[in-house]
Amino acid sequence: MSDDIKLFCADLVLADAITDMAEAEGITKTEARRRLITSKAYQVLYKLDTGIWGYGPDYFVDLYKKVG
Numbered sequence: 001m002s003d004d005i006k007l008f009c010a011d012l013v014l015a016d017a018i019t020d021m022a023e024a025e026g027i028t029k030t031e032a033r034r035r036l037i038t039s040k041a042y043q044v045l046y047k048l049d050t051g052i053w054g055y056g057p058d059y060f061v062d063l064y065k066k067v068g
Contacts, residue, residue: 009053010045016057017064024061040067 014036022032036042041064045052052060 003048006048006053007046010048013045013053013055013057013060014042017060020057021061021064036064039064 017036018029018032021027021036022029025032041052041060044050044063044067045060052063
């Protein structure tokens with residue numbers, strides 16, 4: 001799989017995670033986005049060799065809750 005496809009998958013995971021987190025925590029999508037993109041989990045998501053991009057938004061949000 002090419003890096004472009006992996007990046008696209010990571011973008012989709014992030015977009016879904018923002019929506020899910022906003023709904024679950026009763027915050028705006030803007031706030032959820034801010035929290036996620038400033039986190040350690042975000043950095044891991046875009047290190048393509050970790051494969052986090054392939055596990056989906058629930059896994060990513062759980063990772064965010066564990067590592068910040």
